[in-house]
Amino acid sequence: xxxxxxxxxxxxxxxxxxxxxxxxxxxxxxxxxxxxxxxxxxxxxxxxxxxxxxxxxxxxxxxxxxxxxxxxxxxxxxxxxxxxxxxxxxxxxxxxxxxxxxxxxxxxxxxxxxxxxxxxxxxxxxxxxxxxxxxxxxxxxxxxxxxxxxxxxxxxxxxxxxxxxxxxxxxxxxxxxxxxxxxxxxxxxxxxxxxxxxxxxxxxxxxxxxxxxxxxxxxxxxxxxx
Amino acid sequence: xxxxxxxxxxxxxxxxxxxxxxxxxxxxxxxxxxxxxxxxxxxxxxxxxxxxxxxxxxxxxxxxxxxxxxxxxxxxxxxxxxxxxxxxxxxxxxxxxxxxxxxxxxxxxxxxxxxxxxxxxxxxxxxxxxxxxxxxxxxxxxxxxxxxxxxxxxxxxxxxxxxxxxxxxxxxxxxxxxxxxxxxxxxxxxxxxxxxxxxxxxxxxxxxxxxxxxxxxxxxxxxxxxxxxxxxxxxxxxxxxxxxxxxxxxxxxxxxxxxxxxxxxxxxxxxxxxxxxxxxxxxxxxxxxxxxxxxxxxxxxxxxxxxxxx
Numbered sequence: 001x002x003x004x005x006x007x008x009x010x011x012x013x014x015x016x017x018x019x020x021x022x023x024x025x026x027x028x029x030x031x032x033x034x035x036x037x038x039x040x041x042x043x044x045x046x047x048x049x050x051x052x053x054x055x056x057x058x059x060x061x062x063x064x065x066x067x068x069x070x071x072x073x074x075x076x077x078x079x080x081x082x083x084x085x086x087x088x089x090x091x092x093x094x095x096x097x098x099x100x101x102x103x104x105x106x107x108x109x110x111x112x113x114x115x116x117x118x119x120x121x122x123x124x125x126x127x128x129x130x131x132x133x134x135x136x137x138x139x140x141x142x143x144x145x146x147x148x149x150x151x152x153x154x155x156x157x158x159x160x161x162x163x164x165x166x167x168x169x170x171x172x173x174x175x176x177x178x179x180x181x182x183x184x185x186x187x188x189x190x191x192x193x194x195x196x197x198x199x200x201x202x203x204x205x206x207x208x209x210x211x212x213x214x215x216x217x218x219x220x221x222x223x224x225x226x
Numbered sequence: 227x228x229x230x231x232x233x234x235x236x237x238x239x240x241x242x243x244x245x246x247x248x249x250x251x252x253x254x255x256x257x258x259x260x261x262x263x264x265x266x267x268x269x270x271x272x273x274x275x276x277x278x279x280x281x282x283x284x285x286x287x288x289x290x291x292x293x294x295x296x297x298x299x300x301x302x303x304x305x306x307x308x309x310x311x312x313x314x315x316x317x318x319x320x321x322x323x324x325x326x327x328x329x330x331x332x333x334x335x336x337x338x339x340x341x342x343x344x345x346x347x348x349x350x351x352x353x354x355x356x357x358x359x360x361x362x363x364x365x366x367x368x369x370x371x372x373x374x375x376x377x378x379x380x381x382x383x384x385x386x387x388x389x390x391x392x393x394x395x396x397x398x399x400x401x402x403x404x405x406x407x408x409x410x411x412x413x414x415x416x417x418x419x420x421x422x423x424x425x426x427x428x429x430x431x432x433x434x435x436x437x438x439x440x441x442x443x444x445x446x447x448x449x450x451x452x453x454x455x456x457x458x459x460x461x462x463x464x465x466x467x468x469x470x471x472x473x474x475x476x477x478x479x480x481x482x483x484x485x486x487x488x489x490x491x492x493x494x495x496x497x498x499x500x501x502x503x504x505x506x507x508x509x510x511x512x513x514x515x516x517x518x519x520x521x522x523x524x525x526x527x528x529x530x531x532x533x534x535x536x
Contacts, residue, residue: 153338154335154336154349154351155351156335156351156354157354157356158355158356158403158406159354160394160403161335161354161355161394162389162390162391162394162418162465162466163337163338163391163465164394164395164466165394165395165465166395167395167396170337170338170341170465171338171340171341173341173463173465174338174340174341174345175340181395184395184396187396187399199399199402200402200405201406201409202356202357202406202409202410203357205357205372208352
C-alpha cells in the first residue's frame with residue numbers, strides 16, 4: 001500500500017486559519033489501512049480542528065466526508081454538488097489523491113492533510129516499513145525477492161557495501177534505529193533458496209528510464225481500454 | 227606487463243611493495259591545502275589518493291586536487307564516489323582526469339550522505355562501485371562510453387582500483403564480493419583500515435583460495451591511532467570498522483603523551499606481520515590529518531627509499 005502519516009495538526013491549522021468553512025475529506029484506500037486518512041482519522045482531525053478554533057473564539061465550520069478513493073474520478077461524485085460551499089478542502093488521501101481532487105475541482109483550494117511517504121507493508125500495529133520504490137522494472141526475480149533499490153540505502157546492485165555490520169545498514173548509527181542491511185537480507189535469502197550463484201557476478205545495468213528519472217510516467221494499456 | 231602509464235602499476239608489477247597514502251582536500255578554496263600535505267609525503271609514497279568528499283563532508287573536489295598534484299609532478303589516485311554523480315558526470319570526470327594525464331582511479335560507492343555535513347541532500351547512486359569499475363574498464367579497453375559512443379582517440383588509460391572491507395558483514399561474502407570487483411576490472415585494492423589482524427588473515431585465506439591474489443594487487447590499509455579516544459571513536463562510531471579491544475587496551479596501557487608513538491609502533495609491527503602474508507602487495511597508509519608521520523612510518527617499516535620506475 002501507499003503509506004502516509006498525518007501532518008502535524010499545527011501545520012493544518014496554519015493552512016486554514018484564515019478561512020471559515022472547510023471540508024476534511026478522507027480516503028478509504030491505502031491511507032485508511034495505514035491509519036492516516038480513513039474515516040476514523042477524518043473524525044479525529046475534524047474534531048481536533050473544531051475544538052481548536054472554538055477555543056480560539058474563531059468561527060470555523062468543519063465538515064467531514066470519507067470517499068471510497070480519491071484516485072478515481074467517479075468517487076468524487078458524492079461531493080460534486082457540495083464542493084462550492086467550502087473555502088477549501090483538507091484531503092487526507094495520498095499525494096496522488098490530493099492532486100486528483102485538485103484536478104477535478106477547478107480552482108478550489110485543496111490542502112494536504114498527510115505526508116505521503118512510501119510504498120510499504122504493515123510490520124505490526126502502528127509500524128510500517130518501505131518495500132518498493134516503483135522503479136518500473138522489477139528486479140526481485142534475481143535478488144531473492146528482496147529489493148535492493150528500496151532496501152539498500154545506496155540502492156546498490158552489487159552490495160553489501162563496506163558499512164554493513166551485524167546485518168545492519170551503516171546509517172543505523174546516525175538514525176538511532178536499526179535499519180536492516182538490504183544486501184545482507186538478500187544474501188541470506190539467496191543462500192536459503194540455494195541460489196547463491198545469482199550473487200556471483202556483477203549485476204546487469206539498471207535502466208532508470210522506467211523510474212522517475214525518465215520523466216513523469218503514464219501507462220496506456222490497449223488491452224483494457226474501452 | 228603493464229596496461230597503463232601508471233607508476234603505481236609499474237611498481238606493483240615489478241614485484242616490489244607499493245606504498246600509497248591519502249590526503250583529504252581542505253573545506254575551503256585554499257589552493258595550497260592539498261599541495262602542503264602532499265609535500266610532506268611525496269618522497270615516501272608511490273602514489274597519493276585524494277579523497278572524494280569523504281564521509282559526505284563537502285571539500286575541495288578530488289579531481290581538481292588531483293590535477294594540482296599532477297602539475298606538481300606527483301602521482302595522484304583519483305578517488306571517485308558514486309554517491310554524488312550520475313553516470314554522465316562520472317564519465318565526464320574520467321575524461322577530464324585523462325586530459326590531465328591522471329592514470330589511477332579508485333572506484334567507490336561512498337559513505338551515505340546522512341553521515342556528512344549535508345544530510346538533507348539527494349543522493350545519486352546511479353551506479354555503485356562495481357559498475358563504476360566496469361565503466362572505467364569499458365572506456366579504457368573498448369574505447370566506449372556507457373551510452374555507446376566510441377572514442378577513436380584519447381581513451382582514458384586508468385589503472386583501476388577499488389576498496390574492500392574485509393571486516394564488514396556478512397564475512398563469508400567479502401571475498402566473493404572482491405571476486406565481483408575483479409571480474410568487473412579492478413586491478414588493485416586498498417582495504418579498509420586493518421586492526422583485527424586475525425580477521426584480515428582469514429579473509430586473505432579466502433582470497434587466495436579463490437585465486438584472487440594473483441589477479442588483483444591487494445594493498446593493506448593501515449591508519450595509525452593517535453590516542454585512546456581515536457581508537458574508541460573508530461570502534462564505536464565508524465561503520466564497518468573493526469577495532470579489537472586489545473588495540474584499545476594497548477593504547478590505554480601507556481601514558482597519554484606516549485599513545486601517539488605507541489600507535490605508530492603498532493602500525494609498523496603490523497606492516498612487518500603483513501609482509502609475511504601471501505598476496506599482500508603493498509600498503510596504503512591513511513594517516514588522517516597526520517600526514518607528517520608517513521615518512522617516519524615508511525622508513526621504520528623498511529620501505530624506504532621508494533623504487534624509481536620509468
